[in-house]
Amino acid sequence: MLTPHPDGGGTPARMTAWVEGTVHALRQWTDRLYSLQVEADIAPFKAGQFGRLALDIDGERVARPYSFVNGPDNPLHEFYFIVVPGGPLTQRLAQLKAGDTVYVAPRAAGFFVLDEIPDAGKLWMLSTGTAIGPFLSILATNEVWSRFPRIVLVHAVRTRAELTYADTIRSLLDAHPGQLDYIPFVSREETDIGLRGRVPDAIRDGSLETRAGLTIDAKDSQVMICGNPAMVSDTQAVLTERGMQKNRRREPGQITTEQYWKT
Ligand SMILES: Cc1cc2nc3c(=O)[nH]c(=O)nc-3n(C[C@H](O)[C@H](O)[C@H](O)COP(=O)(O)OP(=O)(O)OC[C@H]3O[C@@H](n4cnc5c(N)ncnc54)[C@H](O)[C@@H]3O)c2cc1C
Ligand SMILES: NC(=O)c1ccc[n+]([C@@H]2O[C@H](COP(=O)([O-])OP(=O)(O)OC[C@H]3O[C@@H](n4cnc5c(N)ncnc54)[C@H](OP(=O)(O)O)[C@@H]3O)[C@@H](O)[C@H]2O)c1
Numbered sequence: 037m038l039t040p041h042p043d044g045g046g047t048p049a050r051m052t053a054w055v056e057g058t059v060h061a062l063r064q065w066t067d068r069l070y071s072l073q074v075e076a077d078i079a080p081f082k083a084g085q086f087g088r089l090a091l092d093i094d095g096e097r098v099a100r101p102y103s104f105v106n107g108p109d110n111p112l113h114e115f116y117f118i119v120v121p122g123g124p125l126t127q128r129l130a131q132l133k134a135g136d137t138v139y140v141a142p143r144a145a146g147f148f149v150l151d152e153i154p155d156a157g158k159l160w161m162l163s164t165g166t167a168i169g170p171f172l173s174i175l176a177t178n179e180v181w182s183r184f185p186r187i188v189l190v191h192a193v194r195t196r197a198e199l200t201y202a203d204t205i206r207s208l209l210d211a212h213p214g215q216l217d218y219i220p221f222v223s224r225e226e227t228d229i230g231l232r233g234r235v236p237d238a239i240r241d242g243s244l245e246t247r248a249g250l251t252i253d254a255k256d257s258q259v260m261i262c263g264n265p266a267m268v269s270d271t272q273a274v275l276t277e278r279g280m281q282k283n284r285r286r287e288p289g290q291i292t293t294e295q296y297w298k299t
Contacts (some may be wrong), residue, residue, distance in 0.1 A: 038104075038114075038190065041098075042216070047209050050059070053142055054097070054139035054140065054142070055141070055142050056076075056080075056139060056141040057074040057113070058074065058075045058135065058136070058137060058138075059073070059132045059135060059137075059138055059289075060073040060075050060134060060136070062130070062133065063199075064130075065197075065200045065208075066197045066198060066200075068119040068130075069116070069117075069198060069279060070113055070116075070117055070118075070119070070129070071105065071115070071116045071117075071123050071200075072114065072117065072128050072129060073112050073113065074113045074140060075111075075112065076113055076140040078113070078142050078143065078144070079142060079144070079237070080108060080184045081108055081144030081175065082108060082144070082149040082151065082172060083108055083173040083174040083177045083179075083180075084103070084146065084148040084149040084170045084171075084174050084260075085099045085144040085145060085148070085157070085170075086102055086139045086144060086145060086146045086148075086170070087102060087104060087113070087115070087140055087141050087144050087145075087158075088100065089125070089140060089288070090100050090138070090139040090141075091140075092139075093124060093126065097139065098124050098125050098128075099139070099141070100189060101114040102280045103115070103166075103173065104144065104165070104169070104173045105169040105266075105292075106173060107173055107176025107177055113140070113244065114169075114202070116166050116168070116169040116175065117130075117166055118165060118166050123159075123246065136240075143145060148170055148292065148294040149174075149266060150174060150180060150183070150219075152285075153258050153260065153283065153292055154283070154288045155184075156184065156256055156258040157186060157257070157286055158178045158184065158185075158186045158187075158188070158250055158251075159184035159186070159188070159254075159260070160186065160257060160259040160260065161174070161175075161262075162190045162235055162236075162259065162261045162262070162267075162271060163190060163261075163263050164263035164264040165193060165198065165264065165296075166243070166296070167296055168189075168191045168200070168243060169262070170262055170294070171262070172201060172204060175187075175189070175208055175216075181212060181215065184215075184290060185215065186217070186250060187215060187216050187217070188216075188218075188248050188250065189205070189208075189216065189217070189218045189219070190219045190220075190221065190244070191218070191219075191220050191221070192219070192223065192234065192235050192237060192263075192267065193220070194222070194223050194224040194276060195222060196222050196225055196229070199229075199230075205222065212243065216251075217263075219223050219231065219248060219250050221233065221234070230260045231244065231247060236267070236270040236273070239252060239274045239275070244258070252275070252278070252280075253278070254279045254281075254290055256277065257280075259271075259275060259280065259290055259291050260292045260294070261291065261293045261294075262295075262296070263294075263296055264295075265295040265299045266297060272291055275291055276291075
């Protein structure tokens with residue numbers, strides 16, 4: 037059996053053995069944002085990893101990587117996706133209904149996991165759009181709460197309606213007062229919540245740290261960045277200017293990233 041390539045590309049769909057999953061529910065948040073719950077007998081995964089979903093479209097099995105939103109202890113798998121205009125798979129995923137079949141890769145993959153992150157006083161979780169998913173999975177573990185005294189979850193979206201999973205986040209905030217902070221960013225709408233604009237700009241001008249009441253520093257911070265590749269690279273560049281560097285197994289740093297597509 038082949039393991040999907042960790043970067044989410046790579047393994048041709050035809051070479052992967054697939055598990056037949058059953059759609060439990062499809063939740064629609066906005067005209068283009070959905071959460072898909074799937075029952076599938078797959079191997080255990082680590083919070084922050086991604087699986088692969090596939091459908092047969094015009095005689096071909098079309099597969100894409102999706103981060104798990106559920107914690108590893110929750111057997112009902114959840115994936116949060118946006119329908120991309122012209123995107124082959126997402127248009128079809130959005131049409132699924134309870135009881136339908138969706139193929140799921142038998143094993144998860146990816147290194148966007150706590151095992152790869154050194155201990156620190158502060159864990160910054162920076163996401164755009166659907167990339168809040170892996171952070172919600174990580175926040176469902178006990179490990180993250182025992183290892184990081186302060187955690188800041190940042191969710192950057194275009195419009196306020198895209199600030200999804202509010203109930204889940206509210207429960208986490210209630211369960212971990214003083215340990216978790218949630219800072220939304222809305223870029224294309226005036227709103228009365230969160231910060232306006234983009235994450236790297238708010239790091240550069242200090243407004244993110246002011247809002248959190250915490251510094252982002254090489255000495256005591258770990259920063260996980262996930263989502264839009266331009267946001268990932270722009271944010272990494274700002275942090276590098278501050279003397280932070282990428283986490284590597286042999287050379288621990290402070291920055292850990294995952295990009296959802298290639299630029
Ligand atoms: C490791 C990894 C994990 C991923 N996890 C998720 C996830 O949890 N949720 C999710 O929605 N997508 C996720 N993606 C992207 C996903 O695999 C698909 O690319 C996406 O769902 C679009 O599929 P498609 O076949 O419709 O279009 P594609 O042909 O795959 O994509 C077309 C274009 O759509 C844009 N795009 C792709 N994904 C997104 C996105 N998430 N948000 C905004 N624009 C996007 C890009 O410009 C891309 O070039 C992940 C990708 C990787 C590499
Ligand atoms: N969300 C929608 O209403 C909408 C509407 C039409 C089409 N789409 C399609 O949906 C996909 C986009 O989905 P999405 O809105 O979830 O993702 P997105 O385009 O990645 O935007 C999410 C957030 O990331 C920010 N961002 C983008 N580039 C950045 C950078 N270099 N540095 C920092 N932040 C950055 C955006 O800010 P900015 O707003 O400043 O870019 C936005 O706040 C695309 O395929 C698009 O064609 C979405």
